[in-house]
Amino acid sequence: LGVIEGGKEEMEAAARAAYEKGKGIYAMKPLGGGNLLREREKAFRYILAFPWAHSVAVGMQTPEEIEYNVALFSGRAISPQLAEAVDRSKKRQVHIAEWCEGCGLCARYCPQGALVLQGGRMKVIPEKCLLCGYCGGHCPQFCIKIY
Known part of the structure; x- marks a missing residue:
């Protein structure tokens, strides 16, 4: 990165x-x-x-x-x-920045199917997300953070 x-x-x-x-x-x-x-x-x-x-x-x-x-x-x-x-120490979750272009590349690498395209950007389905981080490593715009 x-x-x-x-x-x-x-x-x-x-x-x-x-x-x-x-x-x-x-x-x-x-x-x-x-x-x-x-x-x-x-x-x-x-x-x-x-x-x-x-x-x-x-x-x-x-x-x-x-x-x-x-x-x-x-x-x-x-x-x-x-x-x-x-x-x-705290409950972490995936956050997708507002500059997400909705390319969907992150979703292809999510083994849980926890990312969907909605309103032109990617959204996380919290119930499916395991916080593995695979999605973030594939986002070309560095939009995905876990905190």
């Missing part, structure tokens, strides 16, 4: 090129707008090891998320209890 018409390799190359030219690199949304929540620790470990980032912006909404992130960014172990508390 992050480079239009590109993937991870293109994003890394662009960040490296800017870094080597003396530009400050501020990594944002290391959890891919919520799409990487199920792989939170792996996503954070990736960005913490990313050699061309000067700083990382992480959104936090609960005391448990703050405690988790401080521990992780400080190199301390995350207890299973804290990880579970973060997972339970």
